[in-house]
Amino acid sequence: MRLDTKQKRLTARDAEIELHKSKGATVQKELDLIIIRFDSIKSMPCVKIYKGTGYRPIAHYSFGTIEKRDKFIDVQICDARKRIARKAERTTERQQFQHNLSIGDILYSSWGYDQTNIDFYQITKVMGRKVEIREIAGRLINGEDGFMTGERTAMKDHFVDVPRIRIPQGLNGSGLYIKVSECASAWLWDGKPQRCSWYA
Secondary structure (H helix, E strand, O other): OOOOOHHHHHHHHHHHHHHHHHOOOEEEEEOOEEEEEEEOOOOOEEEEEEEOOOOOOOEEEEOOOHHHHHHHHHHHHHHHHHHHHHHHHHHHHHHHOOOOOOOOOEEEEEEOOOOOEEEEEEEEEEEOOEEEEEEEEEEEEEEEOOOOEEEEEEEEEEEOOOOEEEOOEOOOOOOOEEEOOOOOEEEEOOOOOEEEEOOO
């Protein structure tokens, strides 16, 4: 059976768990972990651990003693508890974050593979936690054609794209940013030219 959907992978995983149970394994659900204790064909204590809805186990080991196995499991549960707590803290921080953006503020995005592209965005509307942004043109200055590098600066009010609604974010003191695409974020621009590069 091709495991090409999430439901098929979960079904296959559940079948694997039931097979272990039919052979005498014990199954423990702790936080977002599924912990399976069993013995190998050589009677060695073993453990297999799944996380969340994952199909592949995050751990599958054998141990010299039951005590060593249990100690390993305790560490995994402790790590999961910390991970879940951090996730909850980040969620709360995002929900409580208040931006200070104003209409006319400009942000920049630096992205690219084997070259550095610089895009600029301007705040055109503020709606509580949300803002409306529009991409604006940039101007190349201090270009060095021989090295294919230069610096770009924003051209305020020179809009080149349609408005988009975004929610500004800020975490762990990393500063305010706006997710502008799946692979790029934009940061508040300080007015200084941004370094860029390109290929002919």
